[in-house]
Amino acid sequence: MEFENRYGFATTQKYDCLLFDLDDTLYPLSTGIARACGKNIKDYMIEKLGIPEDKIVELSNLLYKNYGTTMAGLRAIGYDFDYDEYHSFVHGRLPYENIKPDPVLRSLLLSLPLRKVIFTNADRVHAAKALKKLGLEDCFEGIICFETLNPTHKNAAFENFEIFDIVEHFNRSEPVDSLPKTPIVCKPSDSAIVKALEIAAIDPNRTLFFEDSVRNVQAGKRVGLHTVLVGTSNKVKGADYALESIHNMKEALPELWESDMKSSDVGYSGKVAVETSVTA
Secondary structure (H helix, E strand, O other), rough: EEEEEOOOOEOOOOEEEEOOOOOOOOOOOOHHHHHHHHHHHHHHHHHHOOOOOHHHHHHHHHHHHHHHOOOHHHHOOOOOOOHHHHHHHHHHHOHHHHHHOOOOHHHHHHHHEEEEEOOOOHHHHHHHHHHHOOOOOOOOOOOEEEHHHOOOOOOOOOOOOOOHHHHHHHHHOOOOOOOOOOOOOOOOHHHHHHHHHHHHHOHHEEEEEOOOOOOHHHHHOOOOOEEEEOOOHHHHHOOOOOEEOOOHHHHOOHHHHOOOOOOOOOOOOOOOOOOOOOOO
């Protein structure tokens, strides 16, 4: 897409879509949402899955490190649970009151003449609540969430399953077994990101991906996205830009506002799980 800039020279718009993570990207880590979510996950493991409390920290760290989310790791090693129940437990007691309306970010987003899409590992209810608290529920074309990438999320029960001891696996001097695969599709899996892009008809080469997670940024870079690490000014490998805050977008990326031409609307394929008009 070509347009004339303010100096009259024809230029080419580099991006036509902005892809945003939600948690700790559109609102700061200081809200305490991530900390509360981590506690709720550990409580779920103890109360619902019967995992001994003294095993929780090591186990959850290993699962998060190797599978992207603790939930994906729990399913991989053999725990059977209902996904909706898990999300309800983990997100149902979060301090959403700590997320405040952000009129500055709202103004920035609404002034951007580009497609804007949310891409989160969280479920649709959490995404809708967080966006509503921020006052951003109408700022995005759509949301790619847990249900988008895991549409058949009423998982079938395992038959004669055994729990894979991932702690013992890594305690061996030379682990020989490969880790079991997870049925859950989520970031930072390259295939999860590719699937999300396909569902939303997004060209990675013309998309800027905003994320607070270094490994998600690096995964995005591997599949061809242009990347922005949010939450630090220290740029890491895989990040094209680094922003201390999402509010620094215009300062760091003024070219996003240089066109007053709307990018052509490219509709979703009908598989996007939540429209931002959904409230909770």
